[in-house]
Amino acid sequence: MNIGVLGTGVVGQTIGSKLVQLGHTVMMGSRDEANPKAVTWAKQEGNKALFGNFAGAAAFGEIIFNCTLGSASLDALKQAGAENMKGKILIDTANPIDYDGDWSLTVCNTDSLGEQIQRAFPDTHVVKSLNIVNYTVIVDPEKLLERTDIFVNGNSADAKAAVSSILRSFGWKSIIDLGDITSSRAVEMYMVLWRVLRVATSSTRFNIKVVQS
Amino acid sequence: MNIGVLGTGVVGQTIGSKLVQLGHTVMMGSRDEANPKAVTWAKQEGNKALFGNFAGAAAFGEIIFNCTLGSASLDALKQAGAENMKGKILIDTANPIDYDGDWSLTVCNTDSLGEQIQRAFPDTHVVKSLNIVNYTVIVDPEKLLERTDIFVNGNSADAKAAVSSILRSFGWKSIIDLGDITSSRAVEMYMVLWRVLRVATSSTRFNIKVVQS
Numbered sequence: 001m002n003i004g005v006l007g008t009g010v011v012g013q014t015i016g017s018k019l020v021q022l023g024h025t026v027m028m029g030s031r032d033e034a035n036p037k038a039v040t041w042a043k044q045e046g047n048k049a050l051f052g053n054f055a056g057a058a059a060f061g062e063i064i065f066n067c068t069l070g071s072a073s074l075d076a077l078k079q080a081g082a083e084n085m086k087g088k089i090l091i092d093t094a095n096p097i098d099y100d101g102d103w104s105l106t107v108c109n110t111d112s113l114g115e116q117i118q119r120a121f122p123d124t125h126v127v128k129s130l131n132i133v134n135y136t137v138i139v140d141p142e143k144l145l146e147r148t149d150i151f152v153n154g155n156s157a158d159a160k161a162a163v164s165s166i167l168r169s170f171g172w173k174s175i176i177d178l179g180d181i182t183s184s185r186a187v188e189m190y191m192v193l194w195r196v197l198r199v200a201t202s203s204t205r206f207n208i209k210v211v212q213s
Numbered sequence: 214m215n216i217g218v219l220g221t222g223v224v225g226q227t228i229g230s231k232l233v234q235l236g237h238t239v240m241m242g243s244r245d246e247a248n249p250k251a252v253t254w255a256k257q258e259g260n261k262a263l264f265g266n267f268a269g270a271a272a273f274g275e276i277i278f279n280c281t282l283g284s285a286s287l288d289a290l291k292q293a294g295a296e297n298m299k300g301k302i303l304i305d306t307a308n309p310i311d312y313d314g315d316w317s318l319t320v321c322n323t324d325s326l327g328e329q330i331q332r333a334f335p336d337t338h339v340v341k342s343l344n345i346v347n348y349t350v351i352v353d354p355e356k357l358l359e360r361t362d363i364f365v366n367g368n369s370a371d372a373k374a375a376v377s378s379i380l381r382s383f384g385w386k387s388i389i390d391l392g393d394i395t396s397s398r399a400v401e402m403y404m405v406l407w408r409v410l411r412v413a414t415s416s417t418r419f420n421i422k423v424v425q426s
Binding site for chain 2: 012102104108110137190194195201207211
């Protein structure tokens with residue numbers, strides 16, 4: 001499949017490389033046509049790895065990953081262009097965290113980044129996922145000592161099913177559908193707990209497992 | 214030990230009954246001197262179960278549990294009286310959830326109920342704990358299929374150690390210290406995820422386990 005990955009940071013690179021490994025052709029998009037990080041990444045990953053600007057990567061992808069920083073996501077997606085994402089699935093991995101400040105959320109409780117993106121691009125099927133884990137876990141859930149859970153949130157059941165299929169190819173075995181895009185609030189607000197767990201466990205390589213009776 | 218339990222709902226009753234079972238003497242406090250639910254509870258639980266108003270229960274307890282609704286907690290604790298809680302440990306189990314509305318939080322992100330209580334009662338050692346599980350799990354963590362984690366948050370290491378001892382007597386085997394009282398934000402904001410997990414799992418009897426690599 002042709003997949004667009006927006007963002008050149010560690011999350012975009014990790015997901016992009018995994019997708020190439022899985023046989024997909026990936027275009028990494030950034031603000032500039034030839035972002036040095038994207039160029040280097042594409043060179044390393046071979047002929048199934050391409051680079052371009054946000055609009056080019058969005059147009060290229062049958063499915064698109066948003067791997068930009070939460071603070072930059074809406075602007076990046078505007079550059080990607082509604083027409084290039086129309087009718088497509090956008091997997092939103094971003095968190096609206098003020099990393100420069102106190103790590104508080106820039107939106108929460110009665111709204112979320114996932115919802116803001118869905119409202120801004122009503123013709124795109126936004127599925128929030130993978131935002132709850134560090135890049136060291138995101139495509140390697142089997143490195144954790146036990147099976148953990150990953151969540152999908154979005155308005156389209158078909159889109160969530162397609163995303164779940166990709167998540168399974170990454171190694172995720174337990175995928176919980178948390179409901180429509182408003183449940184993005186839940187997984188974004190969880191990141192405040194993630195942050196203190198990171199300190200308490202002295203690790204970024206962890207995730208949670210829901211245990212029932 | 215003499216323990217005060219503020220609140221007559223299912224959380225207060227469940228914790229109060231467990232404490233009596235464990236050999237403690239418990240006074241359940243409420244707004245009124247003789248709340249019918251507290252009177253009935255005390256009658257059922259025998260001579261180690263007492264009832265009184267908030268101030269009476271707080272004065273009675275060497276340790277105090279706040280099991281009132283989050284929306285009523287600050288007012289209930291004012292009735293309990295700073296002088297009756299001075300130098301004591303207050304275990305805050307409440308969540309600032311707007312249960313009557315859309316289940317959004319009434320405080321979050323840059324503040325929390327735990328912090329509000331600590332600020333209002335600076336001479337009391339507030340430890341946030343047990344707010345992340347339903348009353349069906351709170352004193353029966355062993356009913357879950359696997360060991361899960363419970364958190365303590367507070368400014369005093371000694372107070373957290375004392376609370377951890379009580380948590381172990383309830384059956385909690387893995388207790389994670391999340392840091393000072395500001396980390397109450399993390400566990401209160403987690404409740405938005407708890408709410409959607411409740412729907413997704415069709416259950417209230419669950420908790421999370423942190424899995425590392």
